[in-house]
Every structure is written in C-alpha cells, then in structure tokens.
Amino acid sequence: MITIKDIAGLAGVSKSTVSRVLTGTGYVNDETREKIEKVIKENSYEPSESARSLPKRITNTIGVVVPEIDNSFYTEVLNGISQVVDQNNFNIIYFNTNNSLAKEEKALQMLKAQRVRGVILAPAVDYSEPEATKKLKLLLEKINAPVVLLDRDIDGISLDKVVYDNFGSAFAATEALIKAGNKTVGIITGDLNLKHARGRYEGYLEAMKQYNIPVIEKYVLHGDFMADTAYSLAWKMYEQRDIPDGIISCNNRTTLGFLRATRERKMKLGREIAFVGIDHIDVLDIIDYKYSHVTRDTVEMGRATMQLLMDRIKNPLKMNTVQIVPYKLVLKGTELRK
DNA sequence: TATCCAACGGGAGATAGCAA
DNA sequence: TTGCTATCTCCCGTTGGATA
Structure with a gap:
C-alpha cells in the first residue's frame, strides 16, 4: 500500500509537505506542489480515511x-x-x-x-x-x-x-376490505412480540371494531413476517376450505408467502378471496402482477x-x-x- | 515564505520479563 | 520450555511550532 511517506520519498520532500498539498493548507512552492501532484497521480495514491481521522478523533x-x-x-x-x-x-x-x-x-x-x-x-x-x-x-x-x-x-x-404509521396502514387495509363489502376479514400478522407488528394488528382490530365486524379467531393467522410462515398458514387455511371473504397481510414477505400459496391452490385474488397487503413489492410490477396494497415511499x-x-x-x-x-x-x- | 520535525491517537504486532 | 502479562514500537495523516 502506497502511503504519504512513500509519496514524500518519491517527491524528495517530507510527508508534511505532501499533507499540505493534499489538504490545500499552508505554504507550498508551486514547483514542489506540481512535483508532488505528479507523483500522487503516477502512483494512484489515495489517503487512508482511518489515518486521516486519527488527529481529529472523528x-x-x-x-x-x-x-x-x-x-x-x-x-x-x-x-x-x-x-x-x-x-x-x-x-x-x-x-x-x-x-x-x-x-x-x-x-x-x-x-x-x-x-x-x-x-x-x-x-x-x-x-x-x-x-x-x-x-x-x-x-x-x-x-x-x-x-x-x-x-x-x-x-x-x-x-x-x-x-x-403501522396502526394507520393496517387500519386502511382492513377498512378497504370492509368497504368493498367483505363480511369476514382475516389477517396474517407479523411477530406480535415486535412493537410494529402489534401496531399493525391493533390497526386491524380497530377497523373491525369501528365497522362492527366480529374478529373471528380462526381467521387471525399468527405469522412472523416471514414468507415461509405465511405460505404455510395460507396453505393450511385453503386446505381446510374455511376461508374469510378477505384477508390482509402485514408486510411484503408475508404477502409473497400468501400469494405463493394462493397461486399454488389456484385461488383467484379478487374472486375467491379478497386481499390487501401492507408494503409494495416492486418486483411484482415487472410481471404486471396487480394486487391492492398499502405503500410508503x-x-x-x-x-x-x-x-x-x-x-x-x-x-x-x-x-x-x-x-x-x-x-x-x-x-x-x-x-x-x- | 517554504519546509521540516514531532506529537497526536487507537490498535496490532513485537518484544521483554516473569512464573510455572 | 511454555504460557501469560506488561510494555514497547510502529502504522497512518494531520497540524502546531520551529527553523532556514
């Protein structure tokens, strides 16, 4: 590794003169500056950021x-x-x-x-x-x-x-399903040990409460924000042939797991089950896959x-x-x- | 004005000193 | 001889003060 000491040696000056050229401070003879800059360029020298931070302590x-x-x-x-x-x-x-x-x-x-x-x-x-x-x-x-x-x-x-706004996003997703005429609405939750997952679950509960829709325990699928878990939960739900009118999922991965199970079970979104996911999944735009969701920038x-x-x-x-x-x-x- | 010297700081690696 | 701990040295770039 080329250091300031090497550059100084090659230019025939001390390393402090090289340092002044690098920082643009202090007095340096124009001829000396040009000579040092030439050596720096020839050797593709770049100062070490960690060494630079030493005197400043930041x-x-x-x-x-x-x-x-x-x-x-x-x-x-x-x-x-x-x-x-x-x-x-x-x-x-x-x-x-x-x-x-x-x-x-x-x-x-x-x-x-x-x-x-x-x-x-x-x-x-x-x-x-x-x-x-x-x-x-x-x-x-x-x-x-x-x-x-x-x-x-x-x-x-x-x-x-x-x-x-975890609460608000889940509320909006649930409300959209309710306003669309769905009488039973389920949720695939995140890990409820996590605060933001609880916030989303509470948003779902509040929307259900405000619209007087009963929360049916079997339609509350306790996930962990992971695609595989959501996939298993959705698959199991379809297998039992007991599905809510609509369901929300609590993040992008949960949505992916749910959509995979839905596709494999040959269920049609918006026909056999209504769906709104929290988070946008940009890769689905590439294949023009349409699904309702709550997004953020x-x-x-x-x-x-x-x-x-x-x-x-x-x-x-x-x-x-x-x-x-x-x-x-x-x-x-x-x-x-x- | 132009240049050099030496200290700074944290960490890594080398070396010295000691006990078992 | 081995293993451990303490101390020393070096690395890097910047910068204040000294010097020519």
Missing part, C-alpha cells in the same frame, strides 16, 4: 444497522440513505443483524471501535425487557455519536426516529432518516424529532371479492 463514516439486508424494503431505504450520504461526502458501513440481538450488539461494538460520526439503527428485537433496553442504552452511550432509529421504535429510549424514508442524522450531527443540542412516514392505499381490485 470520521466521516456513518454506521447503518439493519435486521434484514435481503428484504427489499431495507434495500430501498438504504438507497435513500446513500443518496444523502453521497451529497454530504460521508461514507457508510452496513451491518446486517439477521434479527439477532447478539449480532446487533456486535455491530454496535464495531461501530464504536470505528468511531463513526453517527448511527442509523433499525433494531433487531423489540427491547421489551427493561434489562435489554438498559444494555442498549449503555452501548449507544459508549458509541458517543448520534443515533437515529429507523422503522422500529424502542420504548424508554429518547432518540430521533423515523417510523411508519421507502427511498424517501431512507433520505429522511439520513437527513435527520445529518441535522443531529450539525446540531447536537436540538430537540428529538419523530417523523412518521405516511401510508398510501393503492387499490387494484383485489380488495373486492366478487
């Missing part, structure tokens, strides 16, 4: 910790984050925790060691246990950099956050999160901000059972 690196990097929701959010990062000449380190608390703790430890400028955290778990929350608090304090929560909220920790959600972090870096003393990302109902006819 970096221009942002740590992003997400629970499911393979979930298209997070890839779209990361796209938004990257856009703001690029505009501000920062760098990103990504960590995927696979919804594991241990991996999340390890990621945060590593971000502390990297002396990152800020952290965007989409928590792996619910932190419903006070001990776990206390441990996370300590960990975040040690990082000594601003943290913004993404998508998943944590009770008992005061931070900037960008979260989704995920790229904008990423941009807003990163912008919030930039604001916090610039103004550490400002009041905490909570941004709630709005939902949008997109009806394609599958909400209506004919």
Whole structure:
C-alpha cells in the first residue's frame, strides 16, 4: 500500500509537505506542489480515511444497522440513505443483524471501535425487557455519536426516529376490505412480540371494531413476517376450505408467502378471496402482477432518516424529532371479492 | 515564505520479563 | 520450555511550532 511517506520519498520532500498539498493548507512552492501532484497521480495514491481521522478523533463514516439486508424494503431505504450520504461526502458501513440481538450488539461494538460520526439503527428485537433496553442504552452511550432509529421504535429510549404509521396502514387495509363489502376479514400478522407488528394488528382490530365486524379467531393467522410462515398458514387455511371473504397481510414477505400459496391452490385474488397487503413489492410490477396494497415511499424514508442524522450531527443540542412516514392505499381490485 | 520535525491517537504486532 | 502479562514500537495523516 502506497502511503504519504512513500509519496514524500518519491517527491524528495517530507510527508508534511505532501499533507499540505493534499489538504490545500499552508505554504507550498508551486514547483514542489506540481512535483508532488505528479507523483500522487503516477502512483494512484489515495489517503487512508482511518489515518486521516486519527488527529481529529472523528470520521466521516456513518454506521447503518439493519435486521434484514435481503428484504427489499431495507434495500430501498438504504438507497435513500446513500443518496444523502453521497451529497454530504460521508461514507457508510452496513451491518446486517439477521434479527439477532447478539449480532446487533456486535455491530454496535464495531461501530464504536470505528468511531463513526453517527448511527442509523433499525433494531433487531423489540427491547421489551427493561434489562435489554438498559444494555442498549449503555452501548449507544459508549458509541458517543448520534443515533437515529429507523422503522422500529424502542420504548424508554429518547432518540430521533423515523417510523411508519403501522396502526394507520393496517387500519386502511382492513377498512378497504370492509368497504368493498367483505363480511369476514382475516389477517396474517407479523411477530406480535415486535412493537410494529402489534401496531399493525391493533390497526386491524380497530377497523373491525369501528365497522362492527366480529374478529373471528380462526381467521387471525399468527405469522412472523416471514414468507415461509405465511405460505404455510395460507396453505393450511385453503386446505381446510374455511376461508374469510378477505384477508390482509402485514408486510411484503408475508404477502409473497400468501400469494405463493394462493397461486399454488389456484385461488383467484379478487374472486375467491379478497386481499390487501401492507408494503409494495416492486418486483411484482415487472410481471404486471396487480394486487391492492398499502405503500410508503421507502427511498424517501431512507433520505429522511439520513437527513435527520445529518441535522443531529450539525446540531447536537436540538430537540428529538419523530417523523412518521405516511401510508398510501393503492387499490387494484383485489380488495373486492366478487 | 517554504519546509521540516514531532506529537497526536487507537490498535496490532513485537518484544521483554516473569512464573510455572 | 511454555504460557501469560506488561510494555514497547510502529502504522497512518494531520497540524502546531520551529527553523532556514
């Protein structure tokens, strides 16, 4: 690896003169500057960011910790984050925790060691246990950099956050089914140990209550936000030949699992079962697959999160901000059972 | 004005010193 | 001789102060 010392040796100057050329500070003779720039170009030298951060004790690196990097929701959010990062000449380190608390703790430890400028955290778990929350608090304090929560909220920790209207989105999905004339409405839930999953379930319950539609327990399919689980639950429901008029699913993966089972059972959406999913699945647009859903601007959600972090870096003393990302109902006819 | 020296900081790797 | 711990050295780029 070529270092500033090598460049200095090749140019016949000290490394501090090279440093002044790199930073554009201090006095450097024009002839010497040109000579150094020539050597830098010839050797494709690029300064080490980690070494640059040593004297300043800060970096221009942002740590992003997400629970499911393979979930298209997070890839779209990361796209938004990257856009703001690029505009501000920062760098990103990504960590995927696979919804594991241990991996999340390890990621945060590593971000502390990297002396990152800020952290965007989409928590792996619910932190419903006070001990776990206390441990996370300590960990975040040690990082000594601003943290913004993404998508998943944590009770008992005061931070900037960008979260989704989970309650409202599930309410809207359920209401759409009810307004379409469906008399029985079911739900494939997420993992109800998670706060955002409970929020969506409560939105469903509230819509049912407001429209005086009874919640039938057998139509409440307890999932975990994973496609395979939703697939098994839907398959089992079809096998028993006892299905509700309509059903909502609580995230993109749940929708995929449900749609797979529906296709395999040769059931027709909007004819034999009405359906509204939470989250848009862009790959289905490619094959022009139409299904009603509640969507949100995920790229904008990423941009807003990163912008919030930039604001916090610039103004550490400002009041905490909570941004709630709005939902949008997109009806394609599958909400209506004919 | 132009250039150099040395300190800074955290971590990795090397070395020294000690006990078993 | 081996294993462990403590200490030292080096790495990197930046920067304040010294020097020519």
